[in-house]
Amino acid sequence: MSSFAGADVISIADFSKEEVMKILRIAKEMVPMATGKKTDRSLEGKILSALFFEPSTRTRLSFESAMKRLGGGVLGFAQPEGTSIMKGETLADTIRMVDAYSDVIVIRHPQEGAARLAADFASRPVINAGDGAGQHPTQTLLDLYTIWEGLGKLDGASIALVGDLKYGRTVHSLTTALSMFKTNLSFIAPPSLQMPRELVEQVKEKGLPLRMTHDIRDVIKEVDVLYVTRIQKERFPDPQEYAKVAGTYKIDIPLLRDAKKSLMIMHPLPRVNEIAPEVDATPYARYFQQAFNGVSVRMALLSLILGGSR
Amino acid sequence: MRELRVQPIKNGTVIDHIPSGMALKVLKILGISDNVASTVTVAMHVASSKMKWKDIVKVEDRELNPREVDKICLIAPSATVNVVRNYNVAEKRRVSLPEKAVGILKCGNPNCITNQREPVETVFLVSSKAPLVLKCRYCDRIIEDVASCIL
Numbered sequence: 030m031s032s033f034a035g036a037d038v039i040s041i042a043d044f045s046k047e048e049v050m051k052i053l054r055i056a057k058e059m060v061p062m063a064t065g066k067k068t069d070r071s072l073e074g075k076i077l078s079a080l081f082f083e084p085s086t087r088t089r090l091s092f093e094s095a096m097k098r099l100g101g102g103v104l105g106f107a108q109p110e111g112t113s114i115m116k117g118e119t120l121a122d123t124i125r126m127v128d129a130y131s132d133v134i135v136i137r138h139p140q141e142g143a144a145r146l147a148a149d150f151a152s153r154p155v156i157n158a159g160d161g162a163g164q165h166p167t168q169t170l171l172d173l174y175t176i177w178e179g180l181g182k183l184d185g186a187s188i189a190l191v192g193d194l195k196y197g198r199t200v201h202s203l204t205t206a207l208s209m210f211k212t213n214l215s216f217i218a219p220p221s222l223q224m225p226r227e228l229v230e231q232v233k234e235k236g237l238p239l240r241m242t243h244d245i246r247d248v249i250k251e252v253d254v255l256y257v258t259r260i261q262k263e264r265f266p267d268p269q270e271y272a273k274v275a276g277t278y279k280i281d282i283p284l285l286r287d288a289k290k291s292l293m294i295m296h297p298l299p300r301v302n303e304i305a306p307e308v309d310a311t312p313y314a315r316y317f318q319q320a321f322n323g324v325s326v327r328m329a330l331l332s333l334i335l336g337g338s339r
Numbered sequence: 340m341r342e343l344r345v346q347p348i349k350n351g352t353v354i355d356h357i358p359s360g361m362a363l364k365v366l367k368i369l370g371i372s373d374n375v376a377s378t379v380t381v382a383m384h385v386a387s388s389k390m391k392w393k394d395i396v397k398v399e400d401r402e403l404n405p406r407e408v409d410k411i412c413l414i415a416p417s418a419t420v421n422v423v424r425n426y427n428v429a430e431k432r433r434v435s436l437p438e439k440a441v442g443i444l445k446c447g448n449p450n451c452i453t454n455q456r457e458p459v460e461t462v463f464l465v466s467s468k469a470p471l472v473l474k475c476r477y478c479d480r481i482i483e484d485v486a487s488c489i490l
Contacts, residue, residue, distance in 0.1 A: 040479070119457050142452040142477025146459060161450050163478055227481070 033333035037148040038156045040164040041202045046209045053174050055329035056322070062098050063325040070100030075335050078131035079105030080123070081158070082114065082138040087298065087320055088158050088167070092135050095327035101335075104131065124150040133335055136160075154334050162198050168297060169202040171326040172256070175319040179293045180253055183207075189215035189248050192258035192278055192303060194224040199297045200258055204228045208235045215240040215248045219274045222264065245278070250287045255280065257296045257303050281305040285313060295319050345382050351399040353421045353428075354411065359384055361415050362394035364486040368410045369398065377401065390417060403432075410443050412436050414486050416471065439464050440473065444488045451478040461490075 033048075044052075061067040077096040081089050084107065093103045106112055114123055120143060127134055128151045136147050137158040144157030144164070159165040177183050188207060190200045194216055204224065207214060208231055216224045220243060232239050240248060245255070257280055265271035279302060280294060296304060296316040308314055357365055362381050366372075371379055377399035387393040402422050403411075411418055412434035422430040442460035446453050453461045453475070462476035473482045482488050 120452065120455075121458050138452075139450075140452045140455060141448060141450050141480070142446075142475065145477045146452045146457060149459065160452075161478075 034336050035154050036334055037144075037154050038166050038330060038334070039144050039148060040157070041166040041169040041206045043166075049170070049173060049206065049209065052170055052326065052329050052333065053177050055332065056170075056174050056326045057178065059325040059328040059332070063095070063321075063328055065098070069098065071332065072096065072335055073100035075101040075133070076131040077101055077103045077105075077331070078127045078134045079103055079107075079158075080127060080134065080136045080138075081105065081107050082109050082136070082143075083159070084108055085137050085159065087323060088137065088165075091320075091323035092156075092158065092167075092327050094324050095331055098324070099328055099331060101132075101331070105135075120146060121150045124155075127151075128153050133331065156330070156334070159198075162196065164202055165198055166202065167323070167327055167330065168199055169206045170330070171319065171323045172199070172203050172295065172297070173206055174322050174326050175295060175315060176254055176293070178322070179315060180291075183210040183212065185211060185213075186254065187213040187215075187252045188254040188256060189217055189245070189252045190224075190256045190258070191217045191245060191280075193222045193260045193264065194218040194258070195222045196261070196264065197258045200256070201225070201228060203256065204232065208232050208237060211237070213238045215242065215252060217242055217245055217248065217278075219243050219277075222260065222274075243277075245280075245284065246287075249284065250289070253289065253291065254293045254295060255288075257294060257300075259299075259301055259303055275302065278303060279305060280308055282307055282311075285311070288313070345380050345395060345397060347426055348378075348380075348397050348399050348423055349426055351377070351397065351401055351423055352403050353423060354396040354398075354415075355393070355419045355421065356387070356390060356417050357394040357396065357415045358390070358417060359392035359394055361486075362396050364414050364489075365394075365396050365411055365418075367486070368414065368489050369396075369403070369407060371398065375401075406443070408432055408434055409437050409440065410489060413440060413443065413471070413473070413489070416468075436465055436468050436471070439476070443490060444473070444482065444485065445490050446475045446478060446480055447482055447484075447488055448475065448478050448480040451475060451480060453477050 062069040096103050124147045133154050135156045135158050138160050141161040141163035143160045148155040194200050260275050292313050293315045294313045362383050380397040382395040418434050420432040421428045440463040463473040466472045466474045
């Protein structure tokens with residue numbers, strides 16, 4: 030990516046480390062506007078199209094909030110029912126039409142590669158808000174922001190990814206992003222749900238220290254961040270096996286007894302049983318803050334792409 | 340003098356130095372089944388000074404276009420393609436791996452947008468030449484078995 034102005038955001042791998050840091054710094058400056066304490070109208074007159082071919086709560090609302098906090102307008106749909114897509118229109122045609130109605134297109138789609146295809150047909154910048162099991166780069170940026178803001182650093186951070194590392198798209202993109210920095214990673218999952226080989230290779234190629242285990246207790250004393258993801262029931266043919274595995278990845282107060290005082294627990298949400306509700310009240314819990322950070326991070330990105338005040 | 344196992348052809352294409360065992364896949368790429376008008380000769384497991392064992396395919400009365408040569412390269416990067424006219428080698432084409440394969444392969448990911456009803460050609464980026472690693476430009480899926488994904 031040579032310049033942010035007018036650029037598509039399809040995959041976290043499109044960014045350099047410097048570009049990631051630039052977004053994070055601007056996201057921090059956006060916090061007073063994201064919370065409504067200050068106003069910023071730098072994107073007044075600009076329109077964002079939010080095309081959600083698949084339901085989403087946090088991503089869609091935080092994009093809308095981000096655009097409106099910067100003075101811009103939003104149009105779009107939250108599900109494809111009632112649109113011409115249901116009449117059999119191709120994605121390419123939908124994009125050509127929307128391209129004429131707005132200044133930036135945000136797309137979530139159930140098929141992998143949909144955002145890249147949209148970018149091929151749009152003259153306006155396209156932001157990927159999740160394509161099937163593929164990429165979700167703005168989620169990765171807000172995860173990085175939460176770690177950077179909470180620890181004050183990314184280089185030197187010790188981060189454990191926990192849960193379904195095989196199928197979870199957030200942990201794949203996050204691994205790619207964290208391996209741009211000098212991080213110390215741990216992959217904690219049952220053997221059947223461990224991180225795919227190519228991502229493990231990617232971390233090793235960078236020469237980063239890596240630990241792979243199935244037991245959180247192996248790393249709980251040392252890590253700065255526990256990034257927890259949901260283990261989906263449908264991944265297990267045997268319900269008993271699921272219950273056994275899911276139980277061992279539950280974060281609760283007894284488990285946290287040996288943790289660093291500064292430990293941050295993150296989760297892309299929605300959570301089911303992975304984090305006990307009593308953890309919410311502890312200083313470790315950062316998942317709601319993480320969800321809020323989506324607004325300031327998306328404000329930073331929109332501002333850079335649409336040429337706002339920065 | 341060593342006896343030739345395969346007779347020279349008058350006009351057509353000789354694809355030599357195919358990795359042993361890949362000849363039938365080359366036929367598949369070229370769309371050759373029982374529908375051809377001229378002779379097709381396949382030699383498999385032929386002794387080769389350069390590569391120990393190799394396969395050879397001779398297709399009479401047909402010259403390959405660049406897209407077909409690119410396709411062959413994806414499964415047989417060591418192959419040489421000689422165009423024969425009137426018993427003489429008129430052109431020697433060395434296959435070379437392109438930076439990307441456009442419209443040649445189908446993505447193995449059923450949920451990839453290129454497998455839907457969209458007006459796009461598939462694009463695979465060559466992320467490593469040896470071993471050959473091809474990645475879908477749209478969904479990032481790495482192709483496991485190139486020969487089975489050829490369109």
